[in-house]
Amino acid sequence: MLTRTLPAGLLLASALTLPVGAQTAWPVTLSNCGVDLSFAKAPESAVTVGQAATEILYSLGLADKVAGTSVWFTEVLPQFQMENAGIERLADNDPSFESVAALRPGIVTVQYEWHVGPQGIVATREQFADLGIPVYTLPSDCTGKDNTKGSDGTRSSMYSMDSIYQGVIELGRIFDVADKGTALVNELRSREAKAIEKAKAxxxxxxxxxxxxxxxxxxxxxxxxxxxxxxxxxxxxxxxxxxxxxxxxxxxxxxxxxxxxxxxxxxxxxxxxxxxxxxxxxxxxxxxxxxxxxxxxxxxxxxxxxxxxxxxxxxxxxxxxxxxxxxxxxxxxxxx
The missing domain is CATH 3.40.50.1980 (Nitrogenase molybdenum iron protein domain)
Structure with missing residues (x-):
């Protein structure tokens, strides 16, 4: 039975009060874009479908867990060039379902539902679930957004960095690096506030x-x-x-x-x-x-x-x- 998931704001607030070095309480259970997920332990490996998901995992120090990547718009962030060079790139754009599944990842992390979702061009969640592979989609693609309208989806509310921060925190919990997730969110929040203050002036x-x-x-x-x-x-x-x-x-x-x-x-x-x-x-x-x-x-x-x-x-x-x-x-x- 899955526990009731906290709203994004409360999830972030509670996560940011965790002491450094706090251990993940297993199982980790959460609702991800309307789908309940449960993890008994941290996944041993991941395949990413989307550059945003890739760079979050790299930023959490999880490059050694990434077995393959796909969907690239630009070069990887400079600080991750060395790690990324040693990781298989399945496709610059859309990977095939077979190429992702062949790596037998412990999790597939996804940037867009149009890649892996109800009408996913790579696959549906169910196709991966049939192989015992859970799919985690970044909340930024489903929070306040309807992906059934328009080619890239339609937003019902203004995008917020909180949806990215939620993804960082949740992936930190899933991979048992919650303290790194908290530290990354704190750093990003600080930079966000300074940039806004500079422009507002x-x-x-x-x-x-x-x-x-x-x-x-x-x-x-x-x-x-x-x-x-x-x-x-x-x-x-x-x-x-x-x-x-x-x-x-x-x-x-x-x-x-x-x-x-x-x-x-x-x-x-x-x-x-x-x-x-x-x-x-x-x-x-x-x-x-x-x-x-x-x-x-x-x-x-x-x-x-x-x-x-x-x-x-x-x-x-x-x-x-x-x-x-x-x-x-x-x-x-x-x-x-």
Missing amino acids: LDLKDGSAVFWFSSAEMDIDPYVAGRKGPPGYMMQALGIRNIIESDEEWPVVSWETIARANPSVIVLARMDRRRFEADDHEKKIAFLKSDPVTSQMDAVKHDRLIVLDAHAMDPSIRNIDALETLAEALPKLDLK
Whole structure:
């Protein structure tokens, strides 16, 4: 019988009061994106489907437990290059169910339900459960979000770093490194608060922005950040208005609509992935400056373009890096 799971806020509050070196009480039981999980002991190995899940495990000192990784947008964080180089990469993008299952991991950690979920393109949870392999999905992809609407899901409430912190704390408990989870969350919270304080001091009441992730074709409507996902959270936290009003995670919006809104700043995703031509941020910049519509926007005319790590636009621990990058760049753009 599974115990009643604490709400995310209470879970974090209780976790952050744990003494250093506290031992995990077994079994670990929790509800993960609507699915009850129970662990009698720490998993011996993991396969990750999603860069965010990979880098959380690395940050918890669990690289030696990771048997394989997949779904990469950018290079791994510099501090983990050595560990990551020795771990099998099953796929740069979507791995096959067979390649994940073949490693017989003790757990599969997932960034997005559209990879492993009710209609998962890699597999469903049930397919892994049939093999005795539990699946843990980062709460950031299901907290306040409906993954049945829109290609990338639709958010019913504003994204919060608390959902990432919950994932860190829960994975720390599952792998019996709860003290490392607590320490990591404390560090990230401190950095988050400092970045927000720095940007708030600018008092950017009239600043606005759009985050351009990519486009299926260079000259067609782009994928931009909806108002309630991680970029929406960043803009709200830093005192900037998001010109996009959709609740979809990454809606497609016409350049004509964006140009009419005339954002003060355009934030461009930089990534190593090359699924689309517009994955290349230098090609994004060239398009903005040459297209007859986009070239007339104030952000383009005045070179108010900020290049940001693409993975930092997704729910991940890199959201803090993004906040710091934006807080550092905004004072140089003369937005007042």
